[in-house]
Amino acid sequence: MTVSNALNYRKNVAEKTANRIREYAQKIGYQPSHMARSLSKGKTKTIGICLRASPRNPHYSTVLDMLSQHVREMGYTLNIMLTNGQLDQVKQALTQLAEHRVEATVVGPLGYMYQYKELEKELTRLPNVQVFGAVENLPIDYCMQDVYRGSLEAMGHLHDLGHHQIGYAGAITLETQLPGVRNRYTAYRDALNLYRLPYDENWLILEEQCCLGFNFHMVDELAQILMQRYAQCNDNMPTAWLCHNDWVAAQMIKALKKLNLSVPEDVSIVGMGNDSICIITEPTITTFAYDIKQYVDYMMNVIVKRLKLEPESEDESQDHAVKVKVIEPQLILRESTGPVSSPSQNEKVPRDA
Secondary structure (H helix, E strand, C coil): CHHHHHHCCCCCCCHHHHHHHHHHHHHCCCCCCHHHHHHHHCCCCEEEEEECCCCCCHHHHHHHHHHHHHHHHCCCEEEEEECCCCHHHHHHHHHHHHHCCCCEEEEECCCCHHHHHHHHHHHHCCCCEEEECCCCCCCCCEEEECHHHHHHHHHHHHHHCCCCCEEEEEECHHHHHCCCCCCHHHHHHHHHHHCCCCCCHHHEEEHHHHCCCCCHHHHHHHHHHHHHHHHHHCCCCCCEEEECCHHHHHHHHHHHHHCCCCCCCCCEEECCCCCHHHHCCCCCCEEEECCHHHHHHHHHHHHHHHCCCCCCCHHHHCCCCCCEEEECCEEECCCCCCCCCCCCHHHHCCCCC
């Protein structure tokens, strides 16, 4: 008991004795067991993060960095689990976090209800779970960015510039199979209906067709797909493209240049996310952005309240409802969009490329 009191800097040990104990502990390289302390106190002061996307994604790496900063400021330890999003990996990661007795867990992106259902058993074993990247309403605390509204505003901007033939690049196949969900693709189709604009399957480039994501070495494949579409459709090709994110938008700009098409003189491009790549491409990319700080601050504020680390009002203490936050988009205009040009951009595409 005397050794324990000395090593934990409790006051009921003589200073001379305590110093001798600490010096000896340092000499033999003694390190206290965090797990043993946690078991004795009943708390681990640990928050788990299960990332279901690549940390190479600038958006999620920023979220991860901000979450880490919050956790450190709270005096907690961070337990990070990185997965590729596959169900078995995520289940294993969540099970490990439960075994490590984390006091709260942040999981994301967890966009769709079916994804929640597949992980419901593992999620319910964890205390104070906060989910981000939601697209549908979930029966759990979550924070979401309104990508539907952002995509609608982007389409409205292109329509106002006179573009009546608008394509969508980087669509995820899952989005196209869930038309009732308020995602980017649904907003694209709804905007076409709203403005009575035509839809053509040749104006849809799926992410899986050339592994767009964040792989710039796939630009040649994207250029080849565009070449085939322009060759097949003659003059009937988009004068503007809505892109799944800013990296896809940057790849579209490079691919269009390979086809001798200029942005925005021949084709306008809109991205999403306001990543740093937007301002280093030529031209800079029009996009719609979200306040990531507001996004992360909200998640951590909910966790702090769930952990009761700060005083609550009487109403808050009795409020056990699911906490939901929707982050609204902001359209940021840059150089990649402009009025539709009257000459057919198809005339500039080299047919023998």
